Amino acid sequence: MTAEAAKVRKGRKFDQVVTGARDIFLRDGYEGASVDDIARAAGVSKATLYSYFPDKRLLFLEVATGQCQFQTDEVLSGVDLTRPPREVLPVAARSYMRFVLSPLGQSIFRVCVSETERFPEIGREFFECGPKLVHTYLVSYLQGAATRGEVAIDDLDLAAHQFAQLCKAGLWDKLAFGIQDDYEPAELDRVIDGAVEMFMARYGT
Template sequence: MNAPSDRIKRGRKFDQVLEGAREVFLRDGFEGASVDEIARAAGVSKATLYSYFPDKRLLFMEVFRLECDRQTGEALSEIDFSAPIDTVLRQAARHMLASFLAPFNQAVFRICVAEADRFPDLGAAFYESGPLRLRQEIVGHLAEARARGELAIDDLELAADQFAELCKVDLYTRTMFGGGHSFAEAEMTRVIDGAVDMFLARYRA
């Protein structure tokens, strides 16, 4: 089977289609977004849309890839990696939690799980477009903090994964099982502080 990118055709209105699709997907989600509505938002015909993306899943994944790049780039630009480790971890935790709770990101996750057998490359595209990139950045910073004597970590990759899982406690699970997407600041701070405190209790030098 061809990778998703092999089935995408590019042309003069390619970016126009992506922008219209992003608007509709962010507003309506994957299931709620119709091809007709995407074509209208993009200002193109359905024939033009299908000439670029023969499958709505492919269009969704390309929009997600770009959205994930945007979110990850925004997070990395806002995290002050020169700050003390407590501050860096809290900033990273806030961005990670916001990403975990975003309806658009959760829709992508559900599609990847549902279509894992028929479209195995979707899962890889999902992971590589955002989670892996942020993980690598966190691993790099943990290594720097270890070199400065702030942290005592043997397995940096495991520690980074553990931190990500700590940021999923409670709110992420509730959201995945239909418990809503909007939470009070106090609820989010509780998870963030808990994740950072537990991580540092284990790994602070």
């Protein structure tokens, strides 16, 4: 357990607090979310909220890591990992990218970038439960696909990173830099379909 995690106290209303915080962070982002609004949404007093989470940063970290884990579980439950890449990769990529591109996903990224210098544990925790976890599962899936003869990949680690970056092409940058604040589903389909085609053109057998 990290020193930060040790500061968080579990209790009867813990899940209630986290659920309320998630709703407010999703609505207002990290900076715009007030402790008063979070307490109201959770149906608890500010004193109760602070008894579980000494500061808003720790509460946001709990929401962020929980959502990343939930999203990863949802991706895995929605695909049959024994199927070939042209079936699995588009479904998994769409599911995960919808979270990455969502207001909450963008808020998590911005907070990690802005706070990591002062609070490096935020970046580490988010990386471990988000990008690294997804990367690990993708490497494992590609290893299985290679064993079945569906892809030919010498460097699985690099290939997994490449696919993840291809899935962000254009869309992620525009949202991250505030060029646009939303995207059309057709845009995501275009990017994901292109990513799968390029990936399979390189690694498909």
